Amino acid sequence: MYTIRLCGALAVAAGITLLALAGATPAADVQTSVFQNGQAGFVVSHFAYALSKDASETGACPDGMTSGYSNPGDVFVSKPELQRQEGETEDQYNRRFYGQAISDPSTKNFCLNPELGKPDPTFRTVTGKDVPAEGIDLDGQDSHIKGKVAPGTGAHDDFRGMHGERGIDNQFFRVVGCSKSFQSTGQSNTFEIEMYTGSWGILLTLKGVNDVHNAKDVEVGIYTNADPIQLSPTREALPSATYAADQDARFRATAHGRIVNGVLTTDPVDVRFHWIVNGIHLERPLRDARLHMTFTPDGGLEGILGGYTPIDEMYDLQYGFRNGKDAKGDPAPLKLRALSSIGQARVLEHTCNGAYFALKQLADGHCDAKTGVCTSISTQYRLKAIPAFVVDTATQSTNASMDKL
């Protein structure tokens, strides 16, 4: 009850709209207690690609794992002199390699120009049979290459879910499932490092929930977090912190949803989040995104956010950083983008052109009815969210002053 008055008072006094409140009211049912007046807010505390078990367990990669460029100099379109010379130490070669690559703008590389390359047969993708995958059914079909294809989607083999669910659309897993860096000990599925440093974040709001077990009309807000996530001294996300939703309309979405037997699902909506790699500001879009989440005993939510990522944007945010910007919104320095993408290809052991063409080849979303060319790839994220207060107010970012430095 108090939150209704509080909501009104704050809205009037501060000129803000309080999107969601979680209460201090003692209640036996924690899940219910986070809702006040049918509303609740959440901050995403865990976020990662929904993939599968490691390939070594599932047999996802019968042809072996992706190994990257056999020679580092192969990342360049031409320039044979950038190959390692006989007698050259690795340290000497690295210095010459990166130095020349960066200082000479004419030195085109496949990471920033993947379209100049060609499909890489050593870039392995998931081909194993009966490999399970996380995620949800996005197209409503239990699709097979030789079977029925949902309108607007491309022919692809659906996965079985981790618990036997059918029709799981997760072509992105097919692209990265044979990359070492996407296995459980790899470095590519560690979103929380940047999220926990406050570089980016995601907020969820629910409205119209009078019963956490069943609600027909739920308004679900999916926003980029304009504030850094609040952590405990042991680096756990804190519940009941206040966050502001991003004011940029591109980073705000509202979807219609429902709760059936405690499972929240939403209709498709385009969403977009921030993403930062090496100080390069990127965007993580997801078209026709939908949530499939359940309430946790601590009053939070956990589940899947699935949708389709445009191919070029997926390549840019995961491999190439071609459209990366600096904090002011200007293009990030070419040197930084090139070094980051080339360096990542070497460290994570993939070929940029291999990744690019694999994405294109396995794309299954937003297909042209005439040509059959698909422009997006089904992508699934695993996420958890904890109760939070989400306010919709235009305030300066905590780091705004640093942007001017």
Place this chain on the structure above:
Amino acid sequence: MVRLFHSFRWAAACMVLCVVLFSRVSLGEEPSAQAPAGPPAEPEAMGGPPLIRRLTESQYRATIADIFGPGIPIVGRFEHGLRADGLLAVGTSQAGISSFTFKQYDASARGVAAVVVSEARRGQLVPCQPRSESGFDEACAKQFVQHYGPALFRRPLAAEETQRYVRTARAAQRRLGNFYQGLEFALAGMMVTPDFLVRIERTVPDPKRPGRLRLDAYSKATRLSYFLSNSTPDGELLRAAGAGELDTDEGLARQADRLIASPHFEAAVRAFFQDMLEFDTFGELAKDPIIYPAFNSTVALDAPEQTLRAIVGLLVTQRGDYRDLFTTRSTYLTRALGTVYKLPVATRNGWESAQFPAASGRAGILTNISFLALHSHPGRSSSTLRGKSIRQVFLCQTIPDPPNNVDFSVVQDSSNTAFPTARDRLEAHRTSPACSGCHRLMDPLGLTLENFDGLGAFRAQENGAAIDASGTLDGQDFRGGEGLGQAIHDHPRTPRCLVDKMYRSAAGRSATPEERPYVDYLNQTFQADGFRVPDLMRAIAVSRSFYAVSAPAGAITAPQRAAIQRSNGGRS
């Protein structure tokens, strides 16, 4: 057997001590008489001994800022003050200065002096320009010493004192070859003298009461200024002192009203409550990060500030009733605090006013994190510490420390499922006769705050068991933090305790038995004025008793006599 006997005897003694101490304080501070009709009149001024009081850290900082301007860096660390009779302000008249502290004062003085005469600041802060930087300009040095001397010493400098610091400046200039460095040494020297570091109260015979003493004009000005602004007397106050205006009721009232109307008054109110609420200990507050993940340095910083803002807002800005501090739902929040209170805070990097929701169980400063977390253990709440603090801080009652042979094992094991709640554990603990006497006084109060954990976050259960937050205060039963706040609000000792502490803070000592009628007068005034703290502070500031001295006239020293003659225009 002998050991058992001793234990029993010790336990019984403790129980008796607790009851006796509690009873003594309880009975000793009851209102001495029914309030008479009409405005209360100040009784004959009795006074107490003149004191020498060390500046507190906040007073030192405020004094430097007021004399040299804000932004003067103060290097050095201040050691903890001595808390006596519940207040650091009383401890300032009892504690000495250690060699460590003196080194810190010296470092601070050198740092301030260096900045004052620095090339960047000298044009603004040195009141004259020497004929030459490499030579010694005596007139300029004298002007410099006479400019800062009265501000630092809170009185005019004697001619010999001025000459001493001019000589210091000259000697330093000769050694170092630079006039400003000479001034730097003279200024640093002034800042490490007792005349600056401690408030030396000087007395003169009271001409209106032959045979009695009172503070001299500058000591009056100093007392008045630190009481109403927590800082050094400003130029106007020193002028009024020099002109004898503080010896008249009208002149004194004019200066008191001026100070109360100034922005500095808020600082004085904050300083008093910061002391009364023992916020000096917040810097060392530690909480187990696993048990209380929301606790961090920001919460530790914001929690006392929240309470001080609520106090200033209610008492100074709104001129509200002091007792409402225990029932008000109005407060101020930052996002860090909102995470603990589980309340939304829209303002991203700062404070916003807020209301504790009715269903939150919170009302008043006793349900603030600053009280709940400070009077808890690092890993669990403490009904005993909270109850003890309520008795001591807000009701001015004394609870002795526990005997050193108490077995705390039951109360310390908060995971014992046989005693899931603090009430269960304390009831088991109280079976010991050594403990029951004092715990009967503390626990019924503290247990009403058990809905708030050791950090101050709300909880309905402990170890899966529902928390019973019922309690009692001197026969009045109530429940929860709100009930406790109302009980403290309604308790007759609550305003009397504040009056007592306010006077202790202002005078630097507890009231003497002879001053009890004066304290009663202040209580009556406080009540008549609607328990408004600024009015209470004014009543103290303009009362004759505040400046009266109890020492006999025969104790006047020769220098004091000379000072009396000076202040009386040469007349004895």
